[in-house]
Amino acid sequence: MIIRAASLGDDDGIWATLEPMIRAGETYALPPDWSRDDAVAYWCGPNMTTFVAEDESILGTYYMRPNQLGGGDHVCNCGYVVHPDARGRGVARRLGEHSIQTAKNRGYKAIQFNFVVSTNTAALKLWESLGFGEIGRVPQGFRHPAEGYVDALILHQAL
Numbered sequence: 001m002i003i004r005a006a007s008l009g010d011d012d013g014i015w016a017t018l019e020p021m022i023r024a025g026e027t028y029a030l031p032p033d034w035s036r037d038d039a040v041a042y043w044c045g046p047n048m049t050t051f052v053a054e055d056e057s058i059l060g061t062y063y064m065r066p067n068q069l070g071g072g073d074h075v076c077n078c079g080y081v082v083h084p085d086a087r088g089r090g091v092a093r094r095l096g097e098h099s100i101q102t103a104k105n106r107g108y109k110a111i112q113f114n115f116v117v118s119t120n121t122a123a124l125k126l127w128e129s130l131g132f133g134e135i136g137r138v139p140q141g142f143r144h145p146a147e148g149y150v151d152a153l154i155l156h157q158a159l
Contacts, residue, residue: 003098006050013058017083025145059086062095076108117142118151132157
């Protein structure tokens, strides 16, 4: 598996990875009825650097961007999605490790995740194992399609 910067030719693979997550509506506060164009435009937006993990096809993707502008641009924010067929193969861990090293290389002082859904236990376990800690909680901040209103967590790691 290699991880590289995304290119225009990756849009179909990125969409194939994002669509199941978006439609499920369980882990990201994104509209579940978003179109391919809306989703790819968001994930690969002008303020993002988007990466893909691939083998023979795209296995996962993440974006990196400054968490805030101006005085807050030394902290980055990332979002990650693994294709359903690639789960359980270490792709998320590799993406996480890659993003931590990339953030360090780019001079960021920290990574902050603004909205990790509390029911996303696999992600929480991964981020904790990679050194992230909870610094805040939004009570009932996410409307989960099956669980109802659940907390959203703010995670942080100093670099």
